[in-house]
Amino acid sequence: MTLNAYLILSTILFCIGLIGVIRRKNVLMLFFSTEIMLNAVNVGFAAISKFHGDLTGQMFAFFIIAVAASEVAIGLGLLILWYKRTGSINLDDIAGMKG
């Protein structure tokens, strides 16, 4: 396996996540999509770190996992609160910022 193969995998995963972010209307699905994008980047970090013999990349991947976990925890909390209030988690219904 070459480095390129890992990077292509990472890119494909990132694109899948991106398309999910753009296309999905369910906020929960949006969270899944962002997780995919974050982990696509983690794959890239880990692969480059391994091929270059530098541990910094893997360390950074751990950071991202930690940050993503806390982000999901807060995000899901907010989402539950939102659902309790409005009874819907459809993205199009959230339009409080309309200018």
Added chain:
Amino acid sequence: MEKYIYIALFAPLVGSLVAALFSMQAKTLFTGWFTSFMLAVSMYASLYLLYFVYTTDLTFHANLFDWIVIGNLNIPFGFVVDEVSVVMMCVVTVVSTMVHIHSIGYMEHDIGFNRYFSYLSAFVFSMLVLVMSDNFAVLFIGWEGVGVCSWLLIGFWYHKESATWAANEAFIMNRIGDLGLLLGMFVIYWNIGSLQYEIVFAQISTLENSTLVWIGALLFLGAMGKSAQFPLHTWLADAMEGPTPVSALIHAATMVTAGVYLVVRSNELYTLIPEVGYAIAALGAFVAIFAASMALVNNDMKRIIAYSTLSQLGYMFVAAGLGAYWVALFHLAAHAFFKSVLFLGAGNVMHAMDDELDIRKMGGLHNKMKATSIIMTIASLALAGIFPLAGFFSKDKILEAAFNADALVLWVILWITAGLTAFYSFRLVMKIFFGKQNYSNEEHHPHEAKNFVIAAMIPLAVLAVIAGWFEHSFVEFVTKVLPHWEPEHIKHSTSWILILVTSAVAIFGILVAVFKYKNGGFSNSWENTAIYKLLSNQYFIPRFYEVAISKPYHKFSVWAWKTIEIKLIDASIDGLAHFVNKLGVKARPIQSGNLSSSLRLMALGLITGLIFALVLSVL
């Protein structure tokens, strides 16, 4: 000694600032007396410095602070008290003090009494900065300061349209001269690298002749503006719109002589370029006769004296141009005394006649205001150059200077002018104080001015009489700084003949005026001749300026306003604003509040950014 220098300089400023505190209030007599007292303090300090310099032969320098220090440019805010500047200081402070006291009487009923004294003292401060400065930059500060104060005081009665117009005219005319002075200073700095008089005049002889001519001509342009020499002379006659003591102080005795002072101060420069000096002398002689001829027919009391001032300034420039610098300074001092007292007397007459200025509507005032009449007659005699009054000594020396330089044409012009001067001075005196009474007793009730007003004029009148007697000590004193000059080409007997010839023409002028106006003056047919019209319209020069400069410039300004300002500048700025506004309207739908479309736009932006980065990295 520094103490006295600072007292002389800053006492008028203190007076001005204190008076300014009360400027919005109704008349408080205190401001008048306080500023006068401060001026008296300054006068005392100046006279003390004169005494000290005279007895010890020392020159004092005072450095107030370093003003501009950038790289090689070092301009301190410094003052020098040498033989020339101390003479100027004394002339300025003596005349100013008397004018201040006179003004207390003159401005008695004016609503802007306090404001007036604030301006007047500020003027004296600026004038002292001008004459005491030891470099061109600080001189320029004083130069502009007196210009501003002159503007404020000419337009003192700002509700009068003519006064504001005259003030603006004076200010704008002076701008032309000031540009010349400024350019001259730049050329000096460019070539010598300093603006200190000492350094500049020590190195001035090392410069090329063409550079010297440029510097000399540009500095003289500045002098022309301030001293109202042709063709920048029209403002001085119009400046008579201001209160009369202002005319006495600013437009006769002090500010207008600043140009002469500048040329005298730069004598080392002008000695090196005699051809420029000769041009100055020729212009001076021309202005002398030109202004005197206009004074012959004018009927406005103050304008006659203003033209006379112009004419005498011409005399001073003849002396300065021909290298007789001490003569110019001598005439400057003598002229300051008798001309200021003439103006102050004119102020008394105006008060007595309820601000009447037309001398055709006066006459026979001698019996009603004896003191003013006697003082003004003495001043006129001094102006005409009658022995043994001040004007005799100084004017005679100028004529000798012209004769000595083999400039016979100049001499003849000045000689004729001396006759004209005597004639118009006594025409004025005769028409105001003697002859037939030309006003009705119901209309005016002339009365003599208050005693302290007359008392303020007496010292000046006395100086106008005796100033000439100190010629020898004056020469000895100022030639320690100024180059020595003597009419060496003239034999002793010739100089006596010159004195006699000059006195003869002056006496002849006086006699003609006295006899003519005793018997009712010239016939009315004289007023219809072409030459009378030419003279009374000031050679049509103000009209020429209006038609040839003011009106085309006004048209150009209107065109620039309508075409460039509105169509080009305004339109382009408005267009830019409209474009941004429209862009905003177009972009507003983006802010729909819908998160999924925002996310899409974000992704779009990200991709666009990536593509940019790629393209840029490939390039």
